[in-house]
Structure formats: C-alpha cells, structure tokens
Amino acid sequence: MKKFYFFILFIISMNKSFAWHETEVTNENIATLGGVWVQIFVYEQHCQDNQYYETVIERLPASPRFNQYSKEIEHFTERQELAWERGGVGVTAAISAGTTNCDNMARVIWEWFGEN
Numbered sequence: 001m002k003k004f005y006f007f008i009l010f011i012i013s014m015n016k017s018f019a020w021h022e023t024e025v026t027n028e029n030i031a032t033l034g035g036v037w038v039q040i041f042v043y044e045q046h047c048q049d050n051q052y053y054e055t056v057i058e059r060l061p062a063s064p065r066f067n068q069y070s071k072e073i074e075h076f077t078e079r080q081e082l083a084w085e086r087g088g089v090g091v092t093a094a095i096s097a098g099t100t101n102c103d104n105m106a107r108v109i110w111e112w113f114g115e116n
Contacts, residue, residue: 032112050106
C-alpha cells in the first residue's frame with residue numbers, strides 16, 4: 001500500500017497547484033477519492049485484459065477532474081489525509097473480499113474521471 005502512495009506522490013510532485021487548499025472540500029469526497037485512487041491502482045495492476053482498460057487508462061490524463069485532483073493531493077490537511085487513507089482502506093477491503101471486479105472498477109473510475 002505504501003508503494004501506491006509513493007507512486008501517487010511522485011506523480012503529484014511533478015505538478016504545482018492552487019485549488020483545494022483554498023476551498024472547502026468535504027472529507028466524504030476526499031475519502032471517496034482515496035477509494036477511487038486505490039481502484040485505479042488495482043485496475044492498472046490486475047485488469048489489463050478488461051474490455052475497458054485502454055479507454056479508461058488512456059483517457060485519465062486527459063480528464064480535467066483527474067488532473068485537478070492529482071494536483072490537489074499535496075495540499076491535504078491532516079484530516080483530509082486521514083479521510084483519504086480511510087477511503088483507500090475501505091476499498092482495499094472490498095477488493096480483497098471479492099465484492100468488486102474489473103468491470104465495476106472501470107465504471108467507478110469512469111464515473112469520477114470520465115467525460116460525461
């Protein structure tokens with residue numbers, strides 16, 4: 001799990017940002033985002049044969065929401081970091097329990113970061 005966070009922090013460190021640390025964002029949204037990040041990581045590692053893989057992975061960097069959220073992670077407060085971690089832990093437990101699959105993860109990722 002720590003490798004995942006280091007990977008995300010590496011990506012984020014390449015970007016500068018301004019928004020969330022200047023606005024009010026609920027811990028619930030941040031927890032959800034933490035769960036979505038875990039799903040992206042798991043999806044990249046284990047779902048390459050999924051029918052939606054190329055579409056989801058290729059379009060993530062083109063998503064304005066993905067880019068904004070990626071930049072904002074470095075500005076989390078302690079409470080936001082805790083919410084992020086709790087969201088990630090919850091999704092990790094769901095994935096470990098087998099209550100989701102590659103199609104569901106693709107759908108969730110696309111709902112958060114895809115084009116509507």
